[in-house]
Amino acid sequence: MEKIRIKYLCEDIERLKYIDGKSDWIDLRAAEDVEMKAGEFRLIPLGIAMELPRGYEAHVIPRSSTYKNFGILQTNSMGLIDESYCGDNDQWYMPALAMRDTVIRKNDRICQFRIMKHQPQLEFEAVDTLGHEDRGGLGSTGKQ
Numbered sequence: 001m002e003k004i005r006i007k008y009l010c011e012d013i014e015r016l017k018y019i020d021g022k023s024d025w026i027d028l029r030a031a032e033d034v035e036m037k038a039g040e041f042r043l044i045p046l047g048i049a050m051e052l053p054r055g056y057e058a059h060v061i062p063r064s065s066t067y068k069n070f071g072i073l074q075t076n077s078m079g080l081i082d083e084s085y086c087g088d089n090d091q092w093y094m095p096a097l098a099m100r101d102t103v104i105r106k107n108d109r110i111c112q113f114r115i116m117k118h119q120p121q122l123e124f125e126a127v128d129t130l131g132h133e134d135r136g137g138l139g140s141t142g143k144q
């Protein structure tokens with residue numbers, strides 16, 4: 001079991017819950033009421049700051065139902081929360097683009113996260129040839 005120290009920046013949003021057995025992604029909630037017009041962009045506050053376990057980062061994605069329920073797209077596709085993003089005011093946000101006029105209420109579950117181990121340190125070595133056959137580009141295996 002890993003322990004995560006969390007600071008709630010909004011008193012009246014529900015506390016994070018790890019629900020064993022269903023999915024290990026943890027839902028995140030809007031920390032305020034947000035009204036958006038079609039085409040509008042907002043950073044929606046999630047009301048939390050965290051100290052991630054050492055050697056981990058967090059990935060934030062929309063819930064599968066987010067678009068159906070709220071008509072918003074997460075503009076960075078997947079949010080990356082760095083381990084160094086751990087100050088008391090390092091609030092997590094969901095960058096969102098409204099595709100229709102919409103209202104998101106405080107406490108609505110709009111996205112979800114999990115933690116992931118950092119990848120190993122990388123070093124890049126330039127070569128003249130990689131020494132492998134070309135696989136072929138995007139879609140080269142056809143449609144069916």
Ligand SMILES: O=c1ccn([C@H]2C[C@H](O)[C@@H](COP(=O)(O)OP(=O)(O)OP(=O)(O)O)O2)c(=O)[nH]1
Nearest residue numbers: 060076078079080081082085091092093094095
């Ligand atoms: O969806 C997101 C993505 C990022 N962050 C926070 C945590 C992350 O650690 C910080 C910076 O993110 P990132 O490095 O991906 O953004 P950047 O555009 O490269 O900004 P920076 O110059 O701060 O690195 O912003 C969020 O709250 N939500």
